[in-house]
Every structure is written in C-alpha cells, then in structure tokens.
Amino acid sequence: MKLEHTSVLLNRCITVLSTSLENKEKPVLVDATLGLGGHSLALLEKFPNLQIIGIDRDKSAIDKASQRLSSHLDRITIFHAVYDQTPKLLDSLGISSVDGILFDLGTSSMQLDQSERGFSYAQSAPLDMRMDQSSGITAQEIIDSYSRGELIRIIRSYGEEKFAQRIVDNIIEARASGLIKSTSDLADLIKRSIPAPARRLGGNPAKRTFQALRIEVNQELAILERAIPACLERLNVGGRMVVMSFQSLEDKIVKNFFTQATESKTPLGLPIEIKALSAKFSLVFNGSQKASDAEILDNSRAKSVRLRAIERVAA
Numbered sequence: 001m002k003l004e005h006t007s008v009l010l011n012r013c014i015t016v017l018s019t020s021l022e023n024k025e026k027p028v029l030v031d032a033t034l035g036l037g038g039h040s041l042a043l044l045e046k047f048p049n050l051q052i053i054g055i056d057r058d059k060s061a062i063d064k065a066s067q068r069l070s071s072h073l074d075r076i077t078i079f080h081a082v083y084d085q086t087p088k089l090l091d092s093l094g095i096s097s098v099d100g101i102l103f104d105l106g107t108s109s110m111q112l113d114q115s116e117r118g119f120s121y122a123q124s125a126p127l128d129m130r131m132d133q134s135s136g137i138t139a140q141e142i143i144d145s146y147s148r149g150e151l152i153r154i155i156r157s158y159g160e161e162k163f164a165q166r167i168v169d170n171i172i173e174a175r176a177s178g179l180i181k182s183t184s185d186l187a188d189l190i191k192r193s194i195p196a197p198a199r200r201l202g203g204n205p206a207k208r209t210f211q212a213l214r215i216e217v218n219q220e221l222a223i224l225e226r227a228i229p230a231c232l233e234r235l236n237v238g239g240r241m242v243v244m245s246f247q248s249l250e251d252k253i254v255k256n257f258f259t260q261a262t263e264s265k266t267p268l269g270l271p272i273e274i275k276a277l278s279a280k281f282s283l284v285f286n287g288s289q290k291a292s293d294a295e296i297l298d299n300s301r302a303k304s305v306r307l308r309a310i311e312r313v314a315a
C-alpha cells in the first residue's frame, strides 16, 4: 500500500501565490489543507522567510506532514483543526491578516489508500469515511439512522445521483436485516439498484453515492461555505487565495463567493462608482484553470481539478 500524495498543480499554485509572497520581509500563508505537506514544503523551500500556518482535520496527515516538514518546523505552525476555524487559529497566534491562503480540497491519496478508512468503494472496509477519526458520525451511522427522505436528499444533492430513490429503497430494506456492514456491501447494493444500461456508463456506479456520504459525514460543503468568506476577510491587500476543487459542488461554492467578492456594491444606474462600495477583491484570472494533459497522465487525480484565484485589492 502506498501512503503518498502527489500534490496537484504544484508549480501553478506556487506561481499564482508568488506575487503575494515575494518581496515581503516576512510573508505569512495559511495552508488550510496541509495533507502530507507537499504544497507547504515547496513553498517553504522557495520562500526562505515564509511563515506557514498549516491546518488539517486528519491526525494521520498531521503526523506525516510534521515528519516531512521536520527541517522547517521553525517556520510552520501546524494545527489539527477544521479550516473554518482559521480566523480563531490566527487570533491565537496574534496574526490579524496573511499574504496567502491555499485550499487543496477533498481527500488525499493517502486517505483513499488507507482502505480501513472506508473512503474507497474498491476495497472492503468499515463504513467510516471520517477525515477526523476522533470525532463526528460515520457513514455507517448515517446508513443506519437517517430517514428515507434524508438519505434521498443527500445522495441526490451531494452525489447528483439520478437513481437515489432506488438506491435508498434498497438501503432501507437491507439495513432492516443488518445487511450493510461494509463498503463492499454498500457498493454491491448500489450496483444492483442501478438499471443495467446506466451501469455501463460513467464509471463505477458507487462513486456518486460514496461522494455524497463522504460530503455528509465530513460536512464538507457547509464548512467550505463558512470558511471562504471568513478567510477572504483575513487577506492583506495584495494577498491571494488559491482554491483547488475536485468536484463541481465545491467549485460552484468557490465561484459564487469569488463572484460576490469581486462585484462593486455601488447601486446599478449611479453615474459614478462610489469608492467605499467598490469591490475589495479582483480575480487573478477569469474562470478556472485545469491541469494539463501531461499532468493528468502523470497523476489521474488532476483530471477533475479546477483552480481559482482571487486577490485583495483594497482594504
């Protein structure tokens, strides 16, 4: 089993963040999703005065990152926390604002490869799926206790699964007899629930339901919705936030916040722009960037990445 993670769009992230970090005496950056520390390590090596605040909710990622970054521990402060706590963590360090914030969303390859964590439908394991195994409810508890309506809602909205109702009806029947106890029990049930012609399209039929459960277990979208605006408030003028999303629901949230933040609040129809109501942020480039074919060939995780970046232009 490999417990590694190849950082996605590493050079692109560094290039986009460089503008805010270079030529500063002591730049500060938040790596909100430290993972195995790949992005942090490259940034610490490139910017000798950079100070990083690294956050991850997964204790095993924190342990691995701490080892990997051991020669830079004087320049990185690592927190086992959820990233919507960023403002509180910065306050605890007496830092009011920072020059860069990086979000590399989703799970790391290490988490997917640790089959016992239950993220993968390819290996049989307990239905856990918690990024932080020290708290919160597991996928098993959701399967066992959510109502039919709640299950349909999450599988439909977080998994964008057309056959949510059929899958949930089968879950309700199977759980009554205690027949869903592992990722493979659930993956088999999903496969049986999807009509044969649809099963042949779009990859493993379990992918969408597993994504939905993982989002619900970890409250991924609600946390992202709290974190993006709170973190934008903590950027210095000239500071940049880079977000890499790996599925459309996250990317939509990021896009919406970035659009709102870059719009002037001057009422439409006024002949002049009111400076106090001008947008405080500007997009670094329009839309999102994808990985190159070469990077996708080298790292299949890069296939779905969408990178967005925003800069604070006014206090």
Ligand SMILES: C[S@@+](CC[C@H](N)C(=O)[O-])C[C@H]1O[C@@H](n2cnc3c(N)ncnc32)[C@H](O)[C@@H]1O
Pocket: 005, 006, 007, 008, 032, 033, 034, 035, 036, 037, 038, 039, 040, 055, 056, 057, 058, 061, 081, 082, 083, 084, 104, 105, 106, 107, 108, 109, 131, 223
């Ligand atoms: C894609 S990996 C990051 C990889 C990292 N950039 C690297 O180069 O090694 C995403 C990490 O974010 C963490 N994570 C996801 N959601 C989080 C949240 N809400 N708060 C804190 N950490 C989170 C996961 O535990 C995982 O380790």
